Amino acid sequence: xxxxxxxxxxxxxxxxxxxxxxxxxxxxxxxxxxxxxxxxxxxxxxxx
Numbered sequence: 348x349x350x351x352x353x354x355x356x357x358x359x360x361x362x363x364x365x366x367x368x369x370x371x372x373x374x375x376x377x378x379x380x381x382x383x384x385x386x387x388x389x390x391x392x393x394x395x
Contacts, residue, residue: 366392
């Protein structure tokens with residue numbers, strides 16, 4: 348249950364992130380490879 352909530356929150360953050368125009372899977376890969384982008388997503392700085 349708890350992991351599902353964390354995954355849901357992470358997907359919501361990626362969905363709201365608009366600085367990188369791509370699908371969720373590409374955003375996940377970019378966040379995995381780029382710590383600066385990951386920090387931006389988690390901070391919500393790319394949200395509308």
